[in-house]
């Protein structure tokens with residue numbers, strides 16, 4: 001075979017191969033010549049348009065496509081311009097319905113070509129993007145629906161970047177804080193918390209941002225937000241990380257529930273439960289006061305009879321002073337216990353709170369022949385707490401223990417460290433114990449096994465919510481017939497004992 005015939009056959013092969021590729025391309029292609037007539041089309045075009053080579057080749061664009069399509073895309077004009085100046089066209093969307101087929105959406109481009117003869121041609125390239133468009137429309141709809149849900153939610157719905165800065169802030173957040181979405185955008189959420197709870201939220205968000213494995217992990221904490229008018233609103237937060245496809249944390253969703261109303265109701269419940277326990281303790285407290293009063297009265301009598309004896313005078317004075325202090329202490333504790341709770345938190349020594357509670361209950365324990373053992377590890381750290389509330393927790397736990405030991409028994413109160421930065425208090429009795437089927441319900445409000453009129457079933461549920469407010473944990477273990485053990489874990493405050 002001569003060189004020229006080899007080259008010719010090579011060229012024929014290449015052309016056939018190119019034609020086959022053209023046929024297989026999953027996009028519609030049309031080639032338009034200088035006379036604005038279609039000179040070639042691929043199989044995909046014939047299938048999608050339901051046309052044939054006879055009804056396509058040699059025709060102008062407005063004979064191939066519906067007139068309305070040519071008008072709104074100005075396709076014929078664009079082809080003409082391209083044939084004239086050779087500049088590629090950036091493309092656009094068009095909708096096209098072939099006879100008997102549903103409407104499809106295409107992305108089209110016009111590409112300039114040069115024929116063997118040097119004449120200009122235009123390649124009309126049409127990609128079927130119907131599926132992507134539908135998907136995007138559905139995604140937009142879902143997005144809009146979610147946005148409406150978020151806006152209508154009663155809870156705060158806030159999205160943050162991984163650094164904790166606010167990206168979106170819903171209507172509920174605007175109402176609770178009096179801060180608009182525009183004002184909130186870009187601010188650091190933790191900087192909007194009050195001093196006492198900033199660390200808790202910062203810790204929660206850092207946990208979300210740092211752990212890419214916790215795909216579905218939702219973390220919870222309580223932290224108060226400061227409002228535009230300087231109020232402090234308690235919020236229960238649930239936070240979870242948002243991930244990209246590679247599993248990297250790209251943001252955090254923070255849901256917040258305003259606890260103001262709940263706290264108000266709890267405060268009312270706590271107050272009425274306190275009044276109920278005061279009723280229970282009243283007899284014992286009266287008895288406790290009768291002792292020092294008796295001592296004072298006896299001393300006064302002695303002074304009256306032997307007022308000249310200086311030793312006796314001094315001893316009587318000493319006893320009167322001690323008895324007065326004890327009576328004053330009992331009254332002081334009673335008032336602390338009965339006072340309506342304020343949300344004030346301070347660094348408190350749990351041992352002292354426990355002693356104050358026991359002073360009110362001592363007589364009850366004695367009367368019931370309950371043997372009390374107290375142990376406290378040395379150098380226990382302080383906890384950030386509300387004395388009146390914590391006192392109520394201890395009073396409720398000890399009163400429950402008394403109820404469980406009507407014929408006497410042993411009560412152990414043990415204070416020690418548990419883990420890093422936690423103080424543990426255990427209240428262990430040798431009473432009747434709790435049936436396994438009741439164990440999970442004892443912290444439920446109004447769960448009681450005591451007869452009507454004796455117990456309302458609020459003691460433990462209030463203890464539970466008070467402990468939660470202190471960012472602590474309250475748990476119970478029990479064996480029927482052997483006794484129960486309530487364990488209270490409270491985070492130690494960073495403030496030093498001697499500060």
Ligand SMILES: Nc1ncnc2c1ncn2[C@@H]1O[C@H](COP(=O)(O)OP(=O)(O)OP(=O)(O)O)[C@@H](O)[C@H]1O
Pocket residue numbers: 276396400401404429431432433434442443447448449450454455456457458459460461483484
């Ligand atoms: N130390 C305990 N030993 C045995 N059972 C207990 C103990 N503490 C609590 N319980 C059980 O848990 C129930 C709920 O306790 P809770 O203190 O909430 O309510 P209550 O004592 O029945 O009524 P109150 O509202 O007067 O406290 C009790 O009725 C009792 O069955």
Ligand SMILES: [Mg+2]
Pocket residue numbers: 396399400455458459460
């Ligand atoms: Mg109780």
